[in-house]
Amino acid sequence: MKITVLAGGVGGAKFLLGVKRQLGWDPFGPAPAARQAAADAVTAIVNTGDDIRLHGLQVCPDLDSCLYTLSGEADTERGWGRRDETWTVQSELRGYGAEAPWFSLGDKDIATHLMRTRMLDAGYRLSDVTAALSDRWGPGVKLLPMTDDRVETHVVVDNPAANTSADDTPAGTEPTAGEADFSEPVAAGSTPAAAQPEQVALHFQEWWVRYRAELPPHAITPIGADAATPAPGVLEAIADADLILIAPSNPVVSVGIVLAVPGIADAIRVAAAPVVAVSPLIGGAPVRGYADKCLQAIGVPATAEGVGRHYGSRSGAGGTGLLDGYLIAEGDSADVPGVRVGTAPLLMSDPDATAEMVAACRKLVGV
């Protein structure tokens, strides 16, 4: 069974734990050799629009969430980053008044970014780097960045500096004051409001982490996506799959960005394998994150049905969508023309529970 999954970060990684478990693998370890011989394989096509260059380091939050989670190295209590992490470098960087103090980087994590940045600077592709990092960690799943090209999701918002005083930014997120100021200009600087544009485009991470998605988005744009090409292996993983799953990741800023890379959505539409998405909403709310706010930004109702219709049917009326099946939470309802809708408990509380979701997806399309 070859399963290919479109995934974001934390939610995508949790879902992949369940995919591994459903195949009978250790969710937190490498794929068993015997299973590989039996041609079981899981490939994840991972969002890289969240990637950000900080302190000269190329940070890939979604790829790393998958890498750490699937190899048992993630901090499951905190919900992101490495377990047994330390924070010395970050504390020092803040002492220097370095850029983006609102973005947390652990020391173990920084080592990953140092290795990645070094390899990228040496000319390796992000997919090469991801394979090399996977060699160490053994996530079991073949992790593919959606593209090796630079794509960065930006969010257009009313300029927070034009409408509020700097004191209105979340507490504890401002650079430490100091004699030396190494920080880059940010949108919410100290320039008088009169000199500020009405709207600004923030890097996704600034909008998400610094402003906690509290600034209503006018547009969410994956800059660079129109010129990007799928990373090596992405289209093959879609074409060769026995089952294609869309993880319950954010449909706009995770799955939506993967689908914005030209060629990926088209490949899914013509794939031989059935395609099943899992709803990211339970009772109209995301379990984690701000999917509801992102859906509002693109005019999609923040309901299971809204997301299902947004993905659409690839075989039913219209035929321009992606799905054959759609799994929603027990208690929710969704009418998505041309798509078989199933229900199951959707809380990914542990790999066993998530494996049941994967089993329900398989049952829904009979593979």
Next chain:
Amino acid sequence: MKITVLAGGVGGAKFLLGVKRQLGWDPFGPAPAARQAAADAVTAIVNTGDDIRLHGLQVCPDLDSCLYTLSGEADTERGWGRRDETWTVQSELRGYGAEAPWFSLGDKDIATHLMRTRMLDAGYRLSDVTAALSDRWGPGVKLLPMTDDRVETHVVVDNPAANTSADDTPAGTEPTAGEADFSEPVAAGSTPAAAQPEQVALHFQEWWVRYRAELPPHAITPIGADAATPAPGVLEAIADADLILIAPSNPVVSVGIVLAVPGIADAIRVAAAPVVAVSPLIGGAPVRGYADKCLQAIGVPATAEGVGRHYGSRSGAGGTGLLDGYLIAEGDSADVPGVRVGTAPLLMSDPDATAEMVAACRKLVGV
């Protein structure tokens, strides 16, 4: 009193503590404002030939030793690096099989290198970066890199891979074995001896730290020095000084590299201020480091007299040297034609003891 000091790393930093103390300053803090008003100033011209790019980070060991020591942030027991340091990033990098596992980088230290590398990549000069880092730490001494140009000291040795098995390299310095190998080729690789050149040029740090200077050097060469120019402020600090001191740093790989930058030695020869060097040898041996081995490499006797004659007199017979005065350890003797030689206890056991050395230097030349 304006004092300009030629300095290397740890020894140079310790000497500068004594210079500050001798002026009545807090050795571990910034210069007092009142003293600055009185035109007391200390400038250090620091060796950058030890600098090395590791993991994509520009590491400046001598500048950082001065920065950390003079601002009270150094680990005085270990003798280098930051106090209360942690080592998470390094442990992770070794887990990846990253390059140069023999070179220790603490987490706090890495933050410094991240800030520096970011600024250099943005186009700032090393002297700008050093000033910015000093703004945070307040070393009291104006720290100037000898040059903003890239100079890297290399040491020509018999190829260790051609003459010994890999097992002869010092214990604990080999890369951690792992599936992923990110390490760069190094001289002492696993290539068969027959394919290896007879001699190789190692970066100074590899020779010093990895091989502990145990490979006899055929030549010690500051690559890039012939095309380098003194950093902004260096020649002015020499011309405007009331006293020029050469710290008891390594005469070959620290002071010798500073003097290899065209223009610096000439400026010292014509400076208005008297020039006094402090012997780095006590009883023919360095207190710390491998000055004796370095001196042998350039054919200079590893004695106080040998070093004194190597620096030479700028006013006496010949007149091609640098010194007016030379301070050697009690119990040593040195006949250096044209140079006033004084004796004093030379163990820099604390800033008070070192201040006595500085006082002896001043007395020797009457400033």
